[in-house]
Amino acid sequence: MSGDGVVEVPGRRGLLDEVEAAEADLRAAAEARPVADQSDLTAYFAAVIAADQKVEPRDWMPEAYRKGLIRQIAQHAHSEIIGMQPEGNWITRAPSLKRKAILLAKVQDEAGHGLYLYAAAETLGVSRDELVDLLLQGRQKYSSIFNYPTLTWADVGAIGWLVDGAAIVNQVPLCRCSYGPYARAMIRICKEESFHQRQGYEILYTLANGTPAQRAMAQDAVNRWWYPSLAMFGPPDRESTHSEQSMAWKIKRFSNDELRQRFVDMCVPQAEVLGLSLPDPALRWNEQRGSYDFTPPDFDELFRVIAGDGPCNRQRMAHRRRAHAEGAWVREAAAAYAAKHRSSDAG
Ligand SMILES: [Fe+2]
Numbered sequence: 001m002s003g004d005g006v007v008e009v010p011g012r013r014g015l016l017d018e019v020e021a022a023e024a025d026l027r028a029a030a031e032a033r034p035v036a037d038q039s040d041l042t043a044y045f046a047a048v049i050a051a052d053q054k055v056e057p058r059d060w061m062p063e064a065y066r067k068g069l070i071r072q073i074a075q076h077a078h079s080e081i082i083g084m085q086p087e088g089n090w091i092t093r094a095p096s097l098k099r100k101a102i103l104l105a106k107v108q109d110e111a112g113h114g115l116y117l118y119a120a121a122e123t124l125g126v127s128r129d130e131l132v133d134l135l136l137q138g139r140q141k142y143s144s145i146f147n148y149p150t151l152t153w154a155d156v157g158a159i160g161w162l163v164d165g166a167a168i169v170n171q172v173p174l175c176r177c178s179y180g181p182y183a184r185a186m187i188r189i190c191k192e193e194s195f196h197q198r199q200g201y202e203i204l205y206t207l208a209n210g211t212p213a214q215r216a217m218a219q220d221a222v223n224r225w226w227y228p229s230l231a232m233f234g235p236p237d238r239e240s241t242h243s244e245q246s247m248a249w250k251i252k253r254f255s256n257d258e259l260r261q262r263f264v265d266m267c268v269p270q271a272e273v274l275g276l277s278l279p280d281p282a283l284r285w286n287e288q289r290g291s292y293d294f295t296p297p298d299f300d301e302l303f304r305v306i307a308g309d310g311p312c313n314r315q316r317m318a319h320r321r322r323a324h325a326e327g328a329w330v331r332e333a334a335a336a337y338a339a340k341h342r343s344s345d346a347g
Protein backbone atom coordinates (compact mmCIF):
# COMPACT_ATOMS: atom_id res chain seq x y z
CA MET A 1 0.00 0.00 0.00
CA SER A 2 1.16 3.53 -0.69
CA GLY A 3 0.50 6.50 1.59
CA ASP A 4 -2.94 7.18 0.11
CA GLY A 5 -4.06 3.65 0.95
CA VAL A 6 -4.03 2.53 -2.68
CA VAL A 7 -1.98 -0.48 -3.63
CA GLU A 8 1.02 0.37 -5.83
CA VAL A 9 1.95 -1.79 -8.81
CA PRO A 10 5.52 -3.08 -8.37
CA GLY A 11 7.70 -1.89 -11.25
CA ARG A 12 5.29 0.81 -12.41
CA ARG A 13 7.58 3.70 -11.48
CA GLY A 14 10.48 2.30 -13.51
CA LEU A 15 8.42 2.32 -16.70
CA LEU A 16 7.22 5.86 -16.05
CA ASP A 17 10.84 6.94 -15.53
CA GLU A 18 11.67 5.50 -18.95
CA VAL A 19 8.83 7.49 -20.51
CA GLU A 20 10.11 10.67 -18.87
CA ALA A 21 13.68 10.01 -20.04
CA ALA A 22 12.38 9.50 -23.59
CA GLU A 23 10.48 12.78 -23.34
CA ALA A 24 13.61 14.66 -22.22
CA ASP A 25 15.65 13.10 -25.04
CA LEU A 26 12.95 14.00 -27.54
CA ARG A 27 13.14 17.66 -26.47
CA ALA A 28 16.93 17.58 -26.67
CA ALA A 29 16.75 16.00 -30.14
CA ALA A 30 14.43 18.78 -31.33
CA GLU A 31 16.84 21.45 -30.10
CA ALA A 32 19.95 19.75 -31.45
CA ARG A 33 18.56 19.22 -34.93
CA PRO A 34 21.52 19.68 -37.26
CA VAL A 35 21.24 21.85 -40.34
CA ALA A 36 22.79 19.12 -42.42
CA ASP A 37 23.20 18.96 -46.14
CA GLN A 38 19.78 18.05 -47.55
CA SER A 39 20.82 17.79 -51.21
CA ASP A 40 20.90 13.99 -50.95
CA LEU A 41 17.55 13.13 -49.38
CA THR A 42 18.26 9.45 -48.78
CA ALA A 43 21.54 10.25 -47.04
CA TYR A 44 19.89 13.00 -45.00
CA PHE A 45 17.12 10.63 -43.83
CA ALA A 46 19.70 8.00 -42.86
CA ALA A 47 21.72 10.64 -40.96
CA VAL A 48 18.66 11.82 -39.02
CA ILE A 49 17.90 8.21 -37.98
CA ALA A 50 21.53 7.46 -37.12
CA ALA A 51 21.78 10.58 -34.94
CA ASP A 52 18.58 9.64 -33.04
CA GLN A 53 16.94 12.78 -34.36
CA LYS A 54 13.24 12.71 -35.17
CA VAL A 55 11.80 12.49 -38.66
CA GLU A 56 9.08 15.15 -38.95
CA PRO A 57 6.14 15.45 -41.38
CA ARG A 58 7.98 18.10 -43.45
CA ASP A 59 10.93 15.75 -44.06
CA TRP A 60 11.44 13.51 -47.03
CA MET A 61 11.06 9.83 -46.11
CA PRO A 62 11.18 6.54 -48.00
CA GLU A 63 7.76 5.45 -49.18
CA ALA A 64 8.03 2.14 -47.30
CA TYR A 65 8.76 4.03 -44.06
CA ARG A 66 5.67 6.19 -44.58
CA LYS A 67 3.44 3.26 -45.55
CA GLY A 68 4.69 1.07 -42.72
CA LEU A 69 4.09 3.80 -40.18
CA ILE A 70 0.58 4.46 -41.48
CA ARG A 71 -0.19 0.75 -41.14
CA GLN A 72 1.22 0.54 -37.63
CA ILE A 73 -0.26 3.80 -36.30
CA ALA A 74 -3.66 3.07 -37.85
CA GLN A 75 -3.74 -0.43 -36.36
CA HIS A 76 -2.83 1.10 -33.03
CA ALA A 77 -5.55 3.78 -33.33
CA HIS A 78 -8.17 1.18 -34.29
CA SER A 79 -7.16 -0.91 -31.27
CA GLU A 80 -7.79 2.01 -28.92
CA ILE A 81 -11.27 2.55 -30.38
CA ILE A 82 -12.32 -1.12 -30.55
CA GLY A 83 -10.70 -1.61 -27.13
CA MET A 84 -13.40 0.60 -25.61
CA GLN A 85 -15.99 -2.12 -26.20
CA PRO A 86 -14.99 -4.92 -23.81
CA GLU A 87 -14.83 -2.48 -20.90
CA GLY A 88 -17.73 -0.31 -22.05
CA ASN A 89 -19.71 -3.49 -21.50
CA TRP A 90 -19.22 -2.98 -17.73
CA ILE A 91 -19.81 0.76 -17.29
CA THR A 92 -23.46 0.35 -16.33
CA ARG A 93 -22.68 -2.65 -14.11
CA ALA A 94 -19.61 -1.43 -12.21
CA PRO A 95 -20.15 -2.23 -8.51
CA SER A 96 -20.11 1.35 -7.15
CA LEU A 97 -20.42 4.95 -8.27
CA LYS A 98 -16.67 5.42 -7.74
CA ARG A 99 -15.80 2.35 -9.85
CA LYS A 100 -18.22 3.54 -12.53
CA ALA A 101 -16.66 7.02 -12.66
CA ILE A 102 -13.14 5.59 -12.88
CA LEU A 103 -14.06 3.12 -15.61
CA LEU A 104 -15.89 5.81 -17.57
CA ALA A 105 -12.80 8.03 -17.41
CA LYS A 106 -10.58 5.15 -18.49
CA VAL A 107 -12.74 4.27 -21.49
CA GLN A 108 -12.82 7.96 -22.47
CA ASP A 109 -9.01 8.01 -22.27
CA GLU A 110 -8.95 5.20 -24.84
CA ALA A 111 -11.08 7.30 -27.20
CA GLY A 112 -8.56 10.12 -26.70
CA HIS A 113 -5.68 7.75 -27.52
CA GLY A 114 -7.45 6.83 -30.73
CA LEU A 115 -7.73 10.52 -31.60
CA TYR A 116 -4.05 11.32 -30.92
CA LEU A 117 -3.06 8.37 -33.08
CA TYR A 118 -5.39 9.13 -35.99
CA ALA A 119 -4.01 12.68 -35.86
CA ALA A 120 -0.42 11.33 -35.91
CA ALA A 121 -1.30 9.14 -38.93
CA GLU A 122 -2.82 12.14 -40.72
CA THR A 123 0.58 13.88 -40.65
CA LEU A 124 1.70 11.11 -43.05
CA GLY A 125 -0.79 12.20 -45.68
CA VAL A 126 -3.75 9.91 -45.06
CA SER A 127 -7.12 11.06 -43.73
CA ARG A 128 -8.88 9.73 -40.68
CA ASP A 129 -11.96 8.98 -42.83
CA GLU A 130 -9.88 6.75 -45.08
CA LEU A 131 -8.46 4.86 -42.11
CA VAL A 132 -11.87 4.39 -40.51
CA ASP A 133 -13.18 3.07 -43.84
CA LEU A 134 -10.30 0.59 -44.05
CA LEU A 135 -11.15 -0.65 -40.56
CA LEU A 136 -14.86 -0.97 -41.32
CA GLN A 137 -14.11 -2.85 -44.55
CA GLY A 138 -11.90 -5.23 -42.59
CA ARG A 139 -8.81 -4.18 -44.57
CA GLN A 140 -6.93 -2.92 -41.52
CA LYS A 141 -6.59 -4.79 -38.23
CA TYR A 142 -6.87 -4.00 -34.57
CA SER A 143 -5.27 -5.88 -31.68
CA SER A 144 -6.62 -9.43 -31.40
CA ILE A 145 -6.92 -9.09 -27.60
CA PHE A 146 -10.16 -7.11 -27.95
CA ASN A 147 -11.91 -10.09 -29.50
CA TYR A 148 -12.14 -11.79 -26.11
CA PRO A 149 -15.25 -11.35 -23.95
CA THR A 150 -15.46 -9.66 -20.52
CA LEU A 151 -17.49 -12.17 -18.54
CA THR A 152 -17.25 -10.77 -14.99
CA TRP A 153 -16.33 -7.56 -13.17
CA ALA A 154 -12.94 -9.11 -12.40
CA ASP A 155 -12.22 -9.08 -16.14
CA VAL A 156 -12.13 -5.29 -15.97
CA GLY A 157 -9.38 -5.64 -13.35
CA ALA A 158 -7.51 -8.24 -15.39
CA ILE A 159 -7.70 -6.07 -18.51
CA GLY A 160 -6.28 -3.06 -16.66
CA TRP A 161 -3.49 -5.06 -15.10
CA LEU A 162 -2.54 -7.40 -17.94
CA VAL A 163 -3.82 -5.85 -21.18
CA ASP A 164 -2.96 -2.23 -20.36
CA GLY A 165 0.21 -3.58 -18.71
CA ALA A 166 1.26 -5.40 -21.89
CA ALA A 167 0.34 -2.32 -23.92
CA ILE A 168 2.72 -0.21 -21.81
CA VAL A 169 5.59 -2.66 -22.15
CA ASN A 170 5.02 -2.58 -25.93
CA GLN A 171 4.63 1.18 -26.07
CA VAL A 172 7.33 2.55 -23.76
CA PRO A 173 10.01 1.84 -26.41
CA LEU A 174 7.78 3.56 -29.01
CA CYS A 175 8.26 6.80 -27.04
CA ARG A 176 11.69 6.72 -28.75
CA CYS A 177 10.32 5.94 -32.21
CA SER A 178 12.11 7.84 -34.99
CA TYR A 179 8.89 9.44 -36.26
CA GLY A 180 8.31 12.57 -34.15
CA PRO A 181 4.48 12.78 -34.10
CA TYR A 182 4.16 9.10 -33.16
CA ALA A 183 6.81 9.35 -30.42
CA ARG A 184 5.10 12.41 -28.91
CA ALA A 185 1.67 10.72 -28.97
CA MET A 186 3.15 7.63 -27.29
CA ILE A 187 4.63 9.63 -24.42
CA ARG A 188 1.27 11.04 -23.52
CA ILE A 189 -0.49 7.71 -24.02
CA CYS A 190 1.99 5.79 -21.85
CA LYS A 191 1.46 8.13 -18.91
CA GLU A 192 -2.28 7.47 -19.11
CA GLU A 193 -1.84 3.73 -19.66
CA SER A 194 0.15 3.59 -16.46
CA PHE A 195 -2.89 4.92 -14.61
CA HIS A 196 -5.08 2.36 -16.38
CA GLN A 197 -2.84 -0.45 -15.27
CA ARG A 198 -2.97 0.79 -11.71
CA GLN A 199 -6.76 0.98 -11.65
CA GLY A 200 -7.05 -2.60 -12.94
CA TYR A 201 -4.49 -3.81 -10.44
CA GLU A 202 -6.39 -2.14 -7.62
CA ILE A 203 -9.65 -3.82 -8.68
CA LEU A 204 -7.94 -7.23 -8.61
CA TYR A 205 -6.24 -6.47 -5.30
CA THR A 206 -9.58 -5.62 -3.74
CA LEU A 207 -11.24 -8.77 -5.09
CA ALA A 208 -8.28 -10.99 -4.17
CA ASN A 209 -8.59 -9.75 -0.58
CA GLY A 210 -12.38 -10.04 -0.52
CA THR A 211 -14.71 -13.00 -0.02
CA PRO A 212 -13.71 -16.47 -1.30
CA ALA A 213 -16.13 -16.00 -4.21
CA GLN A 214 -14.56 -12.64 -5.15
CA ARG A 215 -11.10 -14.16 -4.90
CA ALA A 216 -12.12 -17.05 -7.15
CA MET A 217 -13.58 -14.59 -9.65
CA ALA A 218 -10.28 -12.65 -9.72
CA GLN A 219 -8.25 -15.82 -10.22
CA ASP A 220 -10.57 -17.00 -12.99
CA ALA A 221 -10.19 -13.68 -14.84
CA VAL A 222 -6.39 -13.84 -14.58
CA ASN A 223 -6.46 -17.44 -15.83
CA ARG A 224 -8.43 -16.43 -18.92
CA TRP A 225 -6.52 -13.21 -19.75
CA TRP A 226 -2.95 -14.38 -19.15
CA TYR A 227 -2.22 -16.14 -22.47
CA PRO A 228 -4.15 -13.70 -24.69
CA SER A 229 -2.08 -10.94 -23.03
CA LEU A 230 1.17 -12.77 -23.82
CA ALA A 231 -0.05 -13.08 -27.41
CA MET A 232 -0.36 -9.27 -27.62
CA PHE A 233 3.39 -9.11 -28.29
CA GLY A 234 2.80 -10.80 -31.62
CA PRO A 235 4.22 -13.91 -33.23
CA PRO A 236 7.59 -15.29 -32.09
CA ASP A 237 10.63 -13.56 -33.58
CA ARG A 238 11.31 -16.41 -35.99
CA GLU A 239 7.90 -15.80 -37.63
CA SER A 240 7.63 -12.04 -37.36
CA THR A 241 7.44 -10.38 -40.77
CA HIS A 242 7.89 -6.64 -40.26
CA SER A 243 10.50 -6.56 -37.52
CA GLU A 244 13.90 -6.22 -39.15
CA GLN A 245 13.28 -3.14 -41.30
CA SER A 246 11.30 -1.62 -38.46
CA MET A 247 14.30 -2.02 -36.14
CA ALA A 248 16.70 -0.52 -38.70
CA TRP A 249 14.45 2.54 -38.98
CA LYS A 250 14.24 2.79 -35.18
CA ILE A 251 10.48 2.44 -35.17
CA LYS A 252 10.64 -0.78 -33.19
CA ARG A 253 13.44 -1.09 -30.63
CA PHE A 254 12.99 -4.57 -29.19
CA SER A 255 11.81 -7.84 -30.66
CA ASN A 256 8.44 -9.42 -29.84
CA ASP A 257 10.08 -12.13 -27.76
CA GLU A 258 12.22 -9.64 -25.82
CA LEU A 259 9.16 -7.58 -24.91
CA ARG A 260 7.14 -10.68 -24.01
CA GLN A 261 9.92 -11.79 -21.66
CA ARG A 262 10.07 -8.36 -20.06
CA PHE A 263 6.32 -8.48 -19.46
CA VAL A 264 6.47 -11.92 -17.84
CA ASP A 265 9.36 -10.84 -15.60
CA MET A 266 7.32 -7.84 -14.46
CA CYS A 267 4.09 -9.74 -13.88
CA VAL A 268 5.47 -12.45 -11.59
CA PRO A 269 6.24 -10.16 -8.61
CA GLN A 270 3.04 -8.21 -9.27
CA ALA A 271 0.99 -11.44 -9.08
CA GLU A 272 2.74 -12.29 -5.81
CA VAL A 273 1.58 -9.01 -4.25
CA LEU A 274 -1.94 -9.71 -5.47
CA GLY A 275 -1.77 -13.21 -3.99
CA LEU A 276 -3.01 -14.64 -7.29
CA SER A 277 -1.27 -17.26 -9.39
CA LEU A 278 -0.39 -17.13 -13.06
CA PRO A 279 -1.83 -20.16 -14.92
CA ASP A 280 1.49 -21.63 -16.04
CA PRO A 281 2.95 -24.67 -14.27
CA ALA A 282 6.22 -24.22 -16.19
CA LEU A 283 6.78 -20.70 -14.86
CA ARG A 284 10.07 -20.63 -12.93
CA TRP A 285 13.09 -18.40 -12.39
CA ASN A 286 16.03 -19.23 -14.63
CA GLU A 287 19.18 -18.23 -12.78
CA GLN A 288 21.35 -18.41 -15.89
CA ARG A 289 19.17 -16.19 -18.04
CA GLY A 290 18.18 -13.89 -15.18
CA SER A 291 14.57 -14.22 -16.35
CA TYR A 292 11.53 -16.43 -15.88
CA ASP A 293 11.00 -19.44 -18.09
CA PHE A 294 7.39 -19.64 -19.21
CA THR A 295 5.00 -21.40 -21.57
CA PRO A 296 4.44 -19.32 -24.72
CA PRO A 297 0.88 -18.56 -25.79
CA ASP A 298 -0.90 -20.67 -28.40
CA PHE A 299 0.14 -18.85 -31.58
CA ASP A 300 -2.29 -20.90 -33.72
CA GLU A 301 -5.07 -19.39 -31.64
CA LEU A 302 -3.54 -15.92 -32.16
CA PHE A 303 -3.53 -16.40 -35.95
CA ARG A 304 -7.12 -17.70 -35.88
CA VAL A 305 -8.27 -14.63 -33.93
CA ILE A 306 -6.32 -12.29 -36.25
CA ALA A 307 -7.96 -14.01 -39.23
CA GLY A 308 -11.38 -13.16 -37.80
CA ASP A 309 -12.29 -16.25 -35.81
CA GLY A 310 -12.00 -15.07 -32.22
CA PRO A 311 -14.91 -15.27 -29.79
CA CYS A 312 -16.09 -11.68 -30.42
CA ASN A 313 -14.69 -10.52 -33.80
CA ARG A 314 -18.07 -10.27 -35.52
CA GLN A 315 -19.72 -8.61 -32.56
CA ARG A 316 -16.97 -5.98 -32.25
CA MET A 317 -17.07 -5.02 -35.92
CA ALA A 318 -20.89 -5.01 -36.05
CA HIS A 319 -20.96 -2.72 -33.03
CA ARG A 320 -18.33 -0.41 -34.55
CA ARG A 321 -20.25 -0.19 -37.86
CA ARG A 322 -23.50 0.57 -36.05
CA ALA A 323 -21.86 3.24 -33.86
CA HIS A 324 -20.25 4.81 -36.95
CA ALA A 325 -23.57 4.90 -38.83
CA GLU A 326 -25.45 6.28 -35.83
CA GLY A 327 -22.80 8.99 -35.39
CA ALA A 328 -23.14 10.24 -39.00
CA TRP A 329 -25.45 13.12 -38.02
CA VAL A 330 -22.96 14.30 -35.38
CA ARG A 331 -20.14 14.42 -37.94
CA GLU A 332 -22.38 16.26 -40.42
CA ALA A 333 -23.51 18.77 -37.79
CA ALA A 334 -19.91 19.40 -36.65
CA ALA A 335 -18.76 19.91 -40.25
CA ALA A 336 -21.67 22.30 -40.96
CA TYR A 337 -20.92 24.25 -37.78
CA ALA A 338 -17.22 24.52 -38.68
CA ALA A 339 -18.08 25.67 -42.22
CA LYS A 340 -20.45 28.30 -40.86
CA HIS A 341 -17.75 29.65 -38.56
CA ARG A 342 -15.21 29.72 -41.37
CA SER A 343 -17.55 31.78 -43.56
CA SER A 344 -18.45 34.18 -40.73
CA ASP A 345 -14.74 34.58 -39.86
CA ALA A 346 -14.00 35.33 -43.50
CA GLY A 347 -16.85 37.90 -43.61
FE1 LIG B 1 -5.02 3.29 -24.64
Ligand SMILES: [Fe+2]
Pocket: 110, 164, 192, 193, 196
Ligand atom coordinates in the same frame (compact mmCIF):
# COMPACT_ATOMS: atom_id res chain seq x y z
FE1 LIG C 1 -5.48 1.86 -21.61
